[in-house]
Amino acid sequence: xxxxxxxxxxxTGHGKGVDDxxxxxxxxxxxxxxxxxxxxxxxxxxxxxEAAGPGARVCVELSAESARELVRAIQAALATxxxxxxxxxxxxxx
Amino acid sequence: xFEAMLAETICITGDNGDTIxxxxxxxxxxxxxxxxxxxxxxxxxxxxxxxxxxxxxxQGYAAICPHLYSRIGTGRWDDVAAAARARGGAPDAQVVxxxxxxxxxxxxxxxSNGKVGVIGFCSGGRQTYMLACKMPSLDAAVDCWGxxxxxxxxxxxEQQPVAxxxxxxxxxxxxxxxxxxxxxxxxxxxxxxxxxxxxxxxxDYEFHRYDGAGHGFxxxxxxxxxxxxxxxxxxxxxxxxEKHLQAxxxxxxxxxxR
Numbered sequence: 001x002x003x004x005x006x007x008x009x010x011x012t013g014h015g016k017g018v019d020d021x022x023x024x025x026x027x028x029x030x031x032x033x034x035x036x037x038x039x040x041x042x043x044x045x046x047x048x049x050e051a052a053g054p055g056a057r058v059c060v061e062l063s064a065e066s067a068r069e070l071v072r073a074i075q076a077a078l079a080t081x082x083x084x085x086x087x088x089x090x091x092x093x094x
Numbered sequence: 095x096f097e098a099m100l101a102e103t104i105c106i107t108g109d110n111g112d113t114i115x116x117x118x119x120x121x122x123x124x125x126x127x128x129x130x131x132x133x134x135x136x137x138x139x140x141x142x143x144x145x146x147x148x149x150x151x152x153q154g155y156a157a158i159c160p161h162l163y164s165r166i167g168t169g170r171w172d173d174v175a176a177a178a179r180a181r182g183g184a185p186d187a188q189v190v191x192x193x194x195x196x197x198x199x200x201x202x203x204x205x206s207n208g209k210v211g212v213i214g215f216c217s218g219g220r221q222t223y224m225l226a227c228k229m230p231s232l233d234a235a236v237d238c239w240g241x242x243x244x245x246x247x248x249x250x251x252e253q254q255p256v257a258x259x260x261x262x263x264x265x266x267x268x269x270x271x272x273x274x275x276x277x278x279x280x281x282x283x284x285x286x287x288x289x290x291x292x293x294x295x296x297x298d299y300e301f302h303r304y305d306g307a308g309h310g311f312x313x314x315x316x317x318x319x320x321x322x323x324x325x326x327x328x329x330x331x332x333x334x335x336e337k338h339l340q341a342x343x344x345x346x347x348x349x350x351x352r
Binding site: 008 | 135168180220316
């Protein structure tokens, strides 16, 4: 797509990089040219911790179809968690 | 062909006097050579951009590829590019300053013939179009599938505040455009509009449009690579640079002498 357009989400969590786990506080989501995946375009998610520098990043590059499947799987996992662990209450306790 | 060359990462003075990284490749020759600035594509200052820089040296040009995200910090080029995207990309005014620094570096070399061109890919193609309008010292510009030359007002940003097509009247050097007819950005209709604008302002340009090719079809490490179209496209690029950079007075020299 060759654009600078990206969706941004503030997040709370950790991610596993090559060497170790790193705390993450932001995700940038965009559909553009991937660096590594053998695709013309990909849905790319950069999980980052900007205070820790450019290298504090966990990146995934997915085909559009598999990204939609991932969204479905996330929604399904959250629904299961909601049913079994009462996520709204858990979130309220943080 | 120039099989002997020197290639290395150096530091140059960019916009605002900042020190930025640049990849510099030049043929080892006893004669004066032209310079070419290589503007990397949006994914970053990657291996392919440096291959292009060496390709230009092989063809007899002192080529320099400034790292447009250099100020982000150290680290892998793809991590640095991701951080640049998070900030909305390299600001246009900064890109102009960095390119002016690269041109000054090239012209200051003892074996420079005084002429400097620019070639850019993807976002670098758009930046090339902008530099052709903002840097009167340039002698030639090659826009390879630059996207978002045309952009609606609501999509302008602090970093890219002006649609570069609106700068066309100020274009001061010949422009070569290379496009794939299956590209979505720019698509055929957008390339038509850019060409109409160049005609309207009576600019010196030539466009080559390739069937069976989309975006980034020179990139040998990507699925968009189209060997037949890419080989022909490179021939067009080097014929254009040969015509405008290898002989005659430089735009920079001519303007400096006024």
